[in-house]
Amino acid sequence: MVDLETIRKKAKEIVSREDVKHLIGWRKGTFGYRVTPYWVEAPEDAEELVYSPLCNTNLATSLTLAEKLPLPKGQEPDRRKTALLVRGCDSRAVVQLLTERGVDREQVVLLGLPCRGVVDLRKLKDSYPEDNEVADAEWKEDKIVLNVSGEKKEIPREEVLDDHCLVCRYPNPVEADETLGEKVEPWAEESHPGVEELENASFDKRWDFWEKEFERCIRCYACRNACPMCYCEDCILDRLNPTWIYRSNNYSENTAFHIARAFHLVGRCVSCGACERVCPAGIPLGKINQKLVKEVREKYEFEPGTDPEGVPFQASYNPQDQEDFIL
Amino acid sequence: MSEQFEPNIVAFLCNWCSYAGADLAGTSRTHYPANLKVIRVMCTGRINPLFVLNALQQGADGVLVSGCHPGDCHYMEGNMYARRRFRLMKDLLEYLGVDSRRFHMSWVSASEGGKWKEVVEKVVDEVSEIGPFEQFKREKINW
Amino acid sequence: MSEKPRVGVYVCHCGINIAATVNVEEVVEFASRLPGVTVVRNYAYMCSDPGQQLVREDIENENLNRIVVASCSPRMHEITFRRTLQDAGLNPYYLEMANIREHCSWVHPDSEEATPKAKKLVSAAVSKARMLEPLEEKEVDSERTAMVIGGGIAGIQSALDIADAGYQVYLVEKSPSVGGRMAQLDKTFPTLDCSACIMTPKMVDVANHPNIELMTYSEVEEVNGFIGNFEVKVRKKARYVDIDKCNGCGECADNCRVKNRIPNEFDANVGKRSAIYLPFPQAVPAKFTVDPDHCLYLTKGKCGKGPKCQEVCGTGAIDFEQQDEEVEVKVGAIIVATGFDTFDPSNKPEYGYQDYPNVITGLEMERLVAASGPTGGELLIGEGENARKPKKVAFIQCVGSRDASVGNEYCSRVCCMYTAKQAHLIKEKIPDAEVTVYYMDVRAFGKGFEEFYDRVRREGIRYIRGNPSEIFKKDDKLIVKVEDTLTATPREDEADLVVLAVGLEPRQDARGVIDLLRLSQTSDRFFMEAHPKLYPVDTSTDGVFLAGCAQGPKDIPDTVAQAKGAAASAMIPLSRGKVKVEAQTAEVNEATCRGCGFCTEVCPYSAIELKTINWFGHEVNVAEVNEALCKGCGTCSAACLSNSIQPRSFRDSQIMPQIAALGVKS
Known part of the structure; x- marks a missing residue:
C-alpha cells in the first residue's frame, strides 16, 4: 500500500507544475466518517489530502462534472491539465471515458493508488455508529481499523467493505501516469453477489422485490450525479419534449427511471458502486448494474474501462452475437 | 370475468424487411389476430430500446421489434446493433420481473409473409396467456 | 412550432378492399374527434385523381397543414400522396399514412376486429402527423x-x-x-x-x-x-517499362534469362512466359510489363551482368527505378x-486434379484449343515423344456448382454450354475421339442454347446422367467412376483426358x-x-x-x-x-451533444464526424452529419445516450405520440 505522506508529497509536486490546474483528491468531511472530494489548487492544500477506506466517491465523476461556464468574449479557456487520484475503479471510469471521448488523455494527469476496498457506511451504522465527531479509518492488512473519538477498533474487512469492493478484481489502477506504493494482490474471483439469487426467482418474486425498492425511490438523482458515466449535461430523463419520464414520484415513473438509467450504463458501468453508496433510500442499484455487467461479460466478453483503445460496447457489434432469443 | 382478455401489442418494424413482410401477409390475404399494431421506422437500428419501456408504460401489454435477417439490412448493419441492444433490454426487463413473454424480437424478411403471421400469432398467444401488463403501467394522469 | 396543426384525414375505401371489412363511416366519425383534426373525408379510391383532388382542394380551402391518408401501405403510395401535397403547395413531408389495408382489412376479415384497429392506426398517424416538420429536398452537383x-x-x-x-x-x-x-x-x-x-x-x-x-x-x-x-x-x-517508349517489339521477352519458365496466368498457367511479358499477343495496351515476383533483377537484385532486357531494348523503355x-x-x-474466378478443383480431391496432369479445368481447355494458345490450338496429351491426341475425352459438369459441400449451392449458368461447345471443338479437331459428358441436368435455357445442345448430341457426343464419384488411374488410363442414374448402372469409363467444367466463383x-x-x-x-x-x-x-x-x-x-x-x-x-440527397436525414442538437462519438462509430455510411465548435469560449466536440451521405436509417439516434441526434420524420418526438396513441385501450 501507500502512506499518506508520499501521496501528499507527490500531489504537491504535481500541483506545482505549470501545466496542471488542480489535483482532485479527498479530504475529511465535517462530521463522522464522511470524506469528500477535494480540489487541491495550491501546493499547501495538499496537506489536507486523505486516503482511507472512507474515500467512497469515484473521482472520475469530477472530471465530467466540471462545468463549462460561458467565457467572456476574448478570454481563452484554461487549458491546463487536471490531475486526479485514481484507484482501480476510478481509473477504469477514466479509461471508459477515454473511449467515449469524455476525457482527453493529454488533459489529465493520473496519480494511481492501490486500494483494498472502501467501507459501506450502512454496514457500519449499527455496530459502529457515527456521531458528530470526525472519525477515521485505515487499512491494516485484512482488517479495517476504525478510529472513533480516539478509540481504535479492528474489524475484519469482509464485515464492512462495500459489496462491490468485496468482489473487486481491479484493486490497482488500470491506467495511470504513475502509481504510488505497492500493488495490491486481487482478492476476488468474478462474481455478482445477489444477482443469481434474483435470477433464480420467479418473475413475480423478482417484481415483488423491485417494486418495493423502486417505490422507495425519491428521485433525488443522486445515483445519476455520483456516477462517472452519467455525464450528459442535459439528461433525456429531464426533458419535456418528448417526455420520457414524468416527474411524478410513483412506482411506474420510478421504475422507468431506473430501467433507463441502468440501460444507459450497459457496457459502460465500471462497477465502482458509487450510485448505490449515495442512494439515500438504500436501493440496491448495484444489483441492477451488476446484472448487466454480468450479461455483457458472459454474452459479449466485454469489460468496460479496461481498454483505452477499445470501441465502446454500445457502439459496436459482432456478426456472431447470439440471437437465440429472436423469433 | 368471462370475457376473454384481448392484449394490446405495439410492434416496431423496419421499413424494408418486416414492414414489407407484413404488407406481403396482407396482399396474400393471410389472417392473423388484430391485437398487434405497427409503428414503422426505417431500420431496427433506429428503435431506441427505451421505446419498449415507454410502450409498456403507456399501456401496451406486449412489445415486438422486428427487422431484417442478419446480412439483409438495407443499411447493412442496423439490425446488428439492434440485436445487441434488445438482447440486453430483454435481459434487464426479465431481471426486474417482466415476464419474458411480453417482449419479443423477430427477423422477418420482405418475402416472409407467412412467418409474419406466425410471429404475430405467437406473440399474441403468449401475451394473452400472461394477461394485462400492470407492473409499471403509467397511472392515468389528469392534468 | 410555428403554426397550429390543422390535420386533414382521408379514409380510403379502396373499392371494397378496405370498406368491406373496415367500417369506414365509423373510422371517419372517430377521426373527426381526434385533436387537431380539421377535415375528415372518405373516398372510394384516394389514389385516383379525383381522390387526390379532394386533398388538394382541402389544403387550399381549409388551410390544412398536415395530411393523413388512411389507405394502403406507405410503401405503395407514399410517393403519390407526397406529390399531391406538393402540387397543392404543402411541404410533401407533412404527410403520414395509416396502413389500413395490408395491415388491417386484408388480414382481419372480421369487421369487429378490423374497425377498432383501423381507428387505432388512424389515431397513431394523426398523433405523428401533428408533430411532422417540413423537409427540404436538396440536390448537390454531380461530377460528369x-x-x-x-x-x-x-x-x-x-x-x-x-x-x-x-x-x-x-x-x-x-x-x-x-x-x-x-x-x-x-x-x-x-x-x-x-x-x-x-x-x-x-x-x-x-x-x-x-x-x-x-x-x-x-x-x-x-x-x-x-x-x-x-x-x-x-x-x-510500376510496370518497370516506360509505356510511352515501349513499342511492343518483344525483344526483351525473347532475351529474358527466365524465358519460358514462368507460368502464364493468361493461359490458365498451361503456357509459359518470361519475367517481362505481354500477357497475350493482342493485349491492350501492347506494352510489356516486368513481373516483380519473378524478375531476377527485382527479386535477387542481380541478373547476370545486367538485365538483358534492358540491354536489348532498342528504345530504352525499361526502367527498374519506376515507382x-x-x-x-x-x-x-x-x-x-x-x-469472377473459376472454382479451384483441388477442393474436390476425388477428381484428382492435383494428382493427374490429364485432369484439367474448362478454362485450361479453352487455352489448349485456342489458336492463339500455348499449343497453337493443337490438343495433345503426354510429353515429348509420347505426345498424342486424346481418343477418349470425358467432361464432368457442375464441378464447384450446385454443390453445398464446397459452399456453392448456385448454378454457374455457363458450364453446360461451354462444355457442349468444347465437346464440339474436340469432335471438330479429332473426329474419331470418343467424347462423354457426365451431367446432373443440362440447362440449355438461353437463346439458341437448346438447339446447340441438340446439335452437339447429334454429332455423337455421349451424355451420361450421373455425377462421378471418383477419378483414379489404372495403368496409364484415367478411370471415371460414375453411376448412370437413368439406368441405375454403375460404370467405370476409361478416359485419356478429363475436363472439369468448373463453376464460377466470386473473385478471391x-x-x-x-x-x-x-x-x-x-x-x-x-x-x-x-x-x-x-x-x-x-x-x-x-x-x-x-x-x-x-x-x-x-x-x-x-x-x-x-x-x-x-x-x-x-x-x-x-x-x-x-443528385438528390435523402431528405429524411439525421440532425444533431449541438446544445446537448456530448461528443462521445457513438453515432460516428455506428453510422453504416460514415456520414457522421465529430467537429470542434466554440461553445461560449470552450472548445467542445459535437457530431456533424454529412447530409449527402446520410440515408436516414436512424441507427445513430438509438445509440445516442442524450438523444441529441435524431432522424427527421422519425424523431423521438414523432414516434412517442404514436406509442401513446396505440397504448390507449380501445
Whole structure:
C-alpha cells in the first residue's frame, strides 16, 4: 500500500507544475466518517489530502462534472491539465471515458493508488455508529481499523467493505501516469453477489422485490450525479419534449427511471458502486448494474474501462452475437 | 370475468424487411389476430430500446421489434446493433420481473409473409396467456 | 412550432378492399374527434385523381397543414400522396399514412376486429402527423465522369457506352491488359464466334476512345464521397517499362534469362512466359510489363551482368527505378465489373486434379484449343515423344456448382454450354475421339442454347446422367467412376483426358471491393444488387452499379446487356449533373451533444464526424452529419445516450405520440 505522506508529497509536486490546474483528491468531511472530494489548487492544500477506506466517491465523476461556464468574449479557456487520484475503479471510469471521448488523455494527469476496498457506511451504522465527531479509518492488512473519538477498533474487512469492493478484481489502477506504493494482490474471483439469487426467482418474486425498492425511490438523482458515466449535461430523463419520464414520484415513473438509467450504463458501468453508496433510500442499484455487467461479460466478453483503445460496447457489434432469443 | 382478455401489442418494424413482410401477409390475404399494431421506422437500428419501456408504460401489454435477417439490412448493419441492444433490454426487463413473454424480437424478411403471421400469432398467444401488463403501467394522469 | 396543426384525414375505401371489412363511416366519425383534426373525408379510391383532388382542394380551402391518408401501405403510395401535397403547395413531408389495408382489412376479415384497429392506426398517424416538420429536398452537383472497375467485357462495354454518350470514363484494370475472361476464351457458345475476333476490336476501342482514360495494371485503393461526388484513389503499379517508349517489339521477352519458365496466368498457367511479358499477343495496351515476383533483377537484385532486357531494348523503355504512382480522380458514378474466378478443383480431391496432369479445368481447355494458345490450338496429351491426341475425352459438369459441400449451392449458368461447345471443338479437331459428358441436368435455357445442345448430341457426343464419384488411374488410363442414374448402372469409363467444367466463383479479393464501396454480398458471396428484380444493376450504395459476373454467374450476352444497363443507370447523375440527397436525414442538437462519438462509430455510411465548435469560449466536440451521405436509417439516434441526434420524420418526438396513441385501450 501507500502512506499518506508520499501521496501528499507527490500531489504537491504535481500541483506545482505549470501545466496542471488542480489535483482532485479527498479530504475529511465535517462530521463522522464522511470524506469528500477535494480540489487541491495550491501546493499547501495538499496537506489536507486523505486516503482511507472512507474515500467512497469515484473521482472520475469530477472530471465530467466540471462545468463549462460561458467565457467572456476574448478570454481563452484554461487549458491546463487536471490531475486526479485514481484507484482501480476510478481509473477504469477514466479509461471508459477515454473511449467515449469524455476525457482527453493529454488533459489529465493520473496519480494511481492501490486500494483494498472502501467501507459501506450502512454496514457500519449499527455496530459502529457515527456521531458528530470526525472519525477515521485505515487499512491494516485484512482488517479495517476504525478510529472513533480516539478509540481504535479492528474489524475484519469482509464485515464492512462495500459489496462491490468485496468482489473487486481491479484493486490497482488500470491506467495511470504513475502509481504510488505497492500493488495490491486481487482478492476476488468474478462474481455478482445477489444477482443469481434474483435470477433464480420467479418473475413475480423478482417484481415483488423491485417494486418495493423502486417505490422507495425519491428521485433525488443522486445515483445519476455520483456516477462517472452519467455525464450528459442535459439528461433525456429531464426533458419535456418528448417526455420520457414524468416527474411524478410513483412506482411506474420510478421504475422507468431506473430501467433507463441502468440501460444507459450497459457496457459502460465500471462497477465502482458509487450510485448505490449515495442512494439515500438504500436501493440496491448495484444489483441492477451488476446484472448487466454480468450479461455483457458472459454474452459479449466485454469489460468496460479496461481498454483505452477499445470501441465502446454500445457502439459496436459482432456478426456472431447470439440471437437465440429472436423469433 | 368471462370475457376473454384481448392484449394490446405495439410492434416496431423496419421499413424494408418486416414492414414489407407484413404488407406481403396482407396482399396474400393471410389472417392473423388484430391485437398487434405497427409503428414503422426505417431500420431496427433506429428503435431506441427505451421505446419498449415507454410502450409498456403507456399501456401496451406486449412489445415486438422486428427487422431484417442478419446480412439483409438495407443499411447493412442496423439490425446488428439492434440485436445487441434488445438482447440486453430483454435481459434487464426479465431481471426486474417482466415476464419474458411480453417482449419479443423477430427477423422477418420482405418475402416472409407467412412467418409474419406466425410471429404475430405467437406473440399474441403468449401475451394473452400472461394477461394485462400492470407492473409499471403509467397511472392515468389528469392534468 | 410555428403554426397550429390543422390535420386533414382521408379514409380510403379502396373499392371494397378496405370498406368491406373496415367500417369506414365509423373510422371517419372517430377521426373527426381526434385533436387537431380539421377535415375528415372518405373516398372510394384516394389514389385516383379525383381522390387526390379532394386533398388538394382541402389544403387550399381549409388551410390544412398536415395530411393523413388512411389507405394502403406507405410503401405503395407514399410517393403519390407526397406529390399531391406538393402540387397543392404543402411541404410533401407533412404527410403520414395509416396502413389500413395490408395491415388491417386484408388480414382481419372480421369487421369487429378490423374497425377498432383501423381507428387505432388512424389515431397513431394523426398523433405523428401533428408533430411532422417540413423537409427540404436538396440536390448537390454531380461530377460528369464515371469510373469502371474491371476491364473485362462488362467493364469495356460499360465504359464504351458512357464514353460514347460524351462523358469521361476512367477504366481501371488490375492486370497489365484489358480483355478479362472473355479474351481467354477460344470460341463462344452457341454461335461459335471466335471470342478474340469479337473482343479485340472493343479492346482497341477503349484504348483509343478520346473519352476513356485507360488505367491498366492499376488498383483502386480508396473510395470516399457519395453519388455524384466520389473521390477515388487509384494506385498505378510500376510496370518497370516506360509505356510511352515501349513499342511492343518483344525483344526483351525473347532475351529474358527466365524465358519460358514462368507460368502464364493468361493461359490458365498451361503456357509459359518470361519475367517481362505481354500477357497475350493482342493485349491492350501492347506494352510489356516486368513481373516483380519473378524478375531476377527485382527479386535477387542481380541478373547476370545486367538485365538483358534492358540491354536489348532498342528504345530504352525499361526502367527498374519506376515507382508505383497514386492518382486521385473525382467521379459521379462507379461501375463494378470485377468479374469472377473459376472454382479451384483441388477442393474436390476425388477428381484428382492435383494428382493427374490429364485432369484439367474448362478454362485450361479453352487455352489448349485456342489458336492463339500455348499449343497453337493443337490438343495433345503426354510429353515429348509420347505426345498424342486424346481418343477418349470425358467432361464432368457442375464441378464447384450446385454443390453445398464446397459452399456453392448456385448454378454457374455457363458450364453446360461451354462444355457442349468444347465437346464440339474436340469432335471438330479429332473426329474419331470418343467424347462423354457426365451431367446432373443440362440447362440449355438461353437463346439458341437448346438447339446447340441438340446439335452437339447429334454429332455423337455421349451424355451420361450421373455425377462421378471418383477419378483414379489404372495403368496409364484415367478411370471415371460414375453411376448412370437413368439406368441405375454403375460404370467405370476409361478416359485419356478429363475436363472439369468448373463453376464460377466470386473473385478471391471481392471482400476488398466490398469494403471499399460498402457493398453487400448475397449468400452466394457475389455482390448484392439493390433489388433482385427491380434494381438489378443498382447496389445499396447509391451511385455504385454492378455489371457482369461480379453480381452473379452469367454468359456473355447477359453480361453485355447488364453492362449496358449499368452504363445507362450510371449516366443518370452524369447527364442531370445533379443528385438528390435523402431528405429524411439525421440532425444533431449541438446544445446537448456530448461528443462521445457513438453515432460516428455506428453510422453504416460514415456520414457522421465529430467537429470542434466554440461553445461560449470552450472548445467542445459535437457530431456533424454529412447530409449527402446520410440515408436516414436512424441507427445513430438509438445509440445516442442524450438523444441529441435524431432522424427527421422519425424523431423521438414523432414516434412517442404514436406509442401513446396505440397504448390507449380501445
